[in-house]
Amino acid sequence: MEYKDTLLMPKTDFPMRGGLPTKEPQIQQMWKEKDIYQKNLDRSKDKPKFILHDGPPYANGDLHIGHALNKVLKDMIVRYKSMSGFQAPYVPGWDTHGLPIEQALTNKGVKRKEMSVAEFRKLCEEYAYEQIDNQREQFKRIGVTGDWDNPYVTLKPQFEARQIQVFGEMAKKGYIYKGLKPVYWSPSSESALAEAEIEYKDKKSASIYVSFEVTDGKGVLEEGVRFIIWTTTPWTIPANLGISVHPEFTYIQVRANDKSFVIAKDLLEEVAMTLGWESYEVEKTFVGNQFDRILTKHPLYDRESLLMLGEHVTTESGTGCVHTAPGHGEDDFHVGKQYGLDVLCPVDDRGVMTAEAPGFEGLFYDEANKPITEALDQVGALEKLTFFTHSYPHDWRTKKPVIYRATTQWFASVEAFRSELLDAIRNTSFTPAWGETRLFNMIRDRGDWNISRQRVWGVPIPVFYTEDGEPIIEEQTIQHVSELFREHGSNIWFEWDAKDLLPEGYSHPNSPNGRFTKELDIMDVWFDSGSTHQGVLAEREDLQFPADLYLEGSDQYRGWFNSSLITSVAMFGHAPYKGLLSHGFVLDGEGRKMSKSVGNVIVPSKVMNQLGADILRLWVASVDYTADVRVSDAILKQVSEVYRKIRNTLRFLHGNVHDFNPATDRVAFENMREVDQYMYAKLQQMIATVNGAYDRYEFANVYHTVNNFVSTELSAFYLDLAKDVVYIYEANHADRRAMQTVMYDALTALVKLLTPILPHTTDELWGFMTHETEESVQLTDMPEAEPVEGSEALIAKWEKVMTVRDDVLKALEMARAEKQIGKSLEAHVALYVKDSVKELFEDDSIDYAQLFIVSGFTLAGTVTEAPENAIALDQSSVVISNAEGEKCERCWTISSTVGENTEHPTVCSRCAEIVSK
Secondary structure, rough: OOOHHOOOOOOOOOOOOHHHHHHHHHHHHHHHHHHHHHHHHHOOOOOOEEEEEOOOOEEEOOOOOOHHHHHHHHHHHHHHHHHHOOOOOOOOEEOOOOHHHHHHHHHOOHHHHHHHHHHHHHHHHHHHHHHHHHHHHHHHHHOOOOOOOOOEEOOOOHHHHHHHHOOOOHHHHOOEEEEEEEEEOOOOOOOOOOOHEEEEEEEEEEEEEEEEEEEEEEOOOOOOOEEEEEEEHHHHHHHEEEEOOOOEEOOOEEOOOOEEEEHHHHHHHHHHHOOOOOOOOEEEEHOOOOOOEEEEOOOOOOOOEEEEEEEOOOOOOOEEEEEOOOOOOHHHHHHHHHHOOOOOOOEEOOOOOOOOOOOOOOOEEOOOHHHHHHHHHOOEEEEEEEEEEEEEEEEOOOOEOOOOEEEEEEEEEEHHHHHHHHHHOOOOOOEOOHHHHHHHHHHHHHEEOEEEOOOOOOEOOOEEOOOOOOOOOOOOHHHHHHHHHHHHHHOOOOOOOHHHHHOOOOOOOOOOOOOOEEEOOOOHHHHHHHOHHHHHOOOOOOOOOOOOEEEHHHHOOHHHHHHHHHHHHHHHHHOOOOEEEEOOOOOOOOOEEEEOOOOOOOOOHHHHHHHHHHHHHHHHHOOOOOOEEOOHHHHHHHHHHHHHHHHHHHHHHHHOOOOOOOOOOOOOOHHHHHHHHHHHHHHHHHHHHHHHHHHOOOOHHHHHHHHHHHHHHHHHHHHHHHHHHOOOOOOHHHHHHHHHHHHHHHHHHHHHOOOOOOOOHHHHHHOOOOOOOOHHHOOOOOOOOOOOHHHHHHHHHHHHHHHHHHHHHHHHHHHHHOOOOOOOOEEEEEEEHHHHHHHHHHHOOHHHHHHHOOOOEEEEEEHHOOOOOOEOOOOOEEEEEEEEOEOOOOOOOEOOOOOOOOOOOOOOOHHHHHHHH
């Protein structure tokens, strides 16, 4: 007889090797053909909704690793929620307006000025859809589930119509206004920018100290005394109209280099050192408010610069006397307004100095720095010139510096309802918790929102003008434009005359001749995405408003989280989301930013082609996404090893329940051996921990809990122990069926719990689980932890047993290293334990030889009775000796019963009894 043929070895068609790059597209095709996404929605139609609203990625370029992190996090949440009592539709979307697409077409050779605006916009639309198709396929390849055939797209007419309504509601409440203010201006884009479109990069700038000579000291200062200002933007000196001082600071008149200067007292030493004053004398002391309305002479032009009082002045740097150009700074603008100054802005849309800067007209602002500085030196006003590198605002698209420039723009007021915004933040849950403070502080400190852009690819601002230039922002005109856009799309704004865009028969007293014009600026793209709670959540019947969760990168506290909050609170008084979750950025393995020039970029498509999407997804689950995360080839290799361990463990479980029918072969908990009850209790504990971690969006906790259960509880213990039962005993032996019960439940639980993370792998395995009737594991519910009576005491007892088992395994390893034994089944273990656990090992119901995977076991006494040759370990002392008897040809244990059965003389009595049946 071939005894190996009598063993019940594992049988499974689930392959050991994943072959994910080839197999995943096949599984995704199965999802599509069987319409698994829709079937999931159908089966959960009577359950409460959970809406994770997708923040729109920009429709331009291939996906980067940050996209993968973001979309996988979303997908894990949606998949988990759809398997845990919710209907969780996921509608992906795209942001499609704005400068990057205009720039992309220009880079492709499109001659913007040789075609009409409508023609150019049509090309922009076509390009956007090409990018959407490209990105959509890449997102689907990652395994992201959702309504990919019906995404939301911000250029669609129905979305634009809703956006116009959002604008109209805010206008109706008085939150929309037109004003002249300094705003972030990008000369490279020739457009205003919002704060969310600014990024900071290092820039080398000139640092100049300039003196302004007093012409009218108002009886406080003598003529000829000089105020010193400090600036890092010499090009703004032609726009200077004044100097600001703090009303409560102490100022001094200092004699140095045969001149008298005024600076803040607290900055005397710093200024003296910077300007190289080898000796100086304090002549007089003043309080800032004494300088109010003193006049000085502009150093380059025949005009005055007014002394003004401003609370914005600090002594953190400079001189305490602040150069004030109302056309180029927010604080400058406000203090200038209080004093009735003009808003002088001698720089045009392209960043070129205008005729209002005599002597420098036609120079690009940055190129004007040097000649302006030289002119100041020639007239004796330049006190010091140095250069330094500092963090400076840049256009996040063109990567070029921006300037502050006063222009007439459309604004959405934030100040008007700031307290409501802050209340809405307090009523939102945040993951991580610090997100609340971050968003709260941003809203508390931000100015009004500049919503107009001087571009053409975007949603028009629906404002008309009368013959005398008065803006028309009326409910009927805005609603009419919204209806037109829903029917025809927003291109008609650039194709039709103003009168054709107005309601039929519309008249206005300020246009007696019936002539009207229209606003040509478009809305900030953040107004587009900030309107998605109406254009998507409120527009679609399968969604609901507000959403349960918005999830994006931490940069969106000043972007999408911010703009969505403003528009929603303006309209409804509450946030568009119940919860906000943010993730960090992806860095390389050494914590550096990824860069093509450095060569450290990890491309998602390459990872999927080489390793598979499930490896990428498992990496996402493994990291603490609330902070910046790292990825590299080495890190992905480690994740692949974890995946291999998980896959092989699932395969082993599946192979060992090949003849187990859960409907007929299940063993009740109370009829199991205690070791099986222990493992069943640990399984329930794992299920509860993982479900709780999913609920809290703690995916790294899910990863580590599952990995530990697979590696430690199953592979290193239970499945190793199980071989002596599941392989050896007859098929229907109670102990075998009990272990199979635990293994089957562990298999189904792990497959379901891992589905949000490894959907391709789990659905592949699910296809081989013949006793499960659902056509996809995605159409099942998450396992719920079953209460096990007395589980705490049971686990506590067995944790003590396991600590001693660890000792025994160490002793066996030492004996193996010394060539005393080969395999552990060649050993006999004599165990000496502490008095506190001795009673555990006197339990005859537990087969300790089987537990330790040895052929013989003796509880020899307590540690105090251990002989000198015993190996002393943490919880016990162990003596390893060679087991007595012969090796069983069938189960490989060393037994003195081998040969007792004459019919089967080469096997032990246990095996002889089994094969004789």
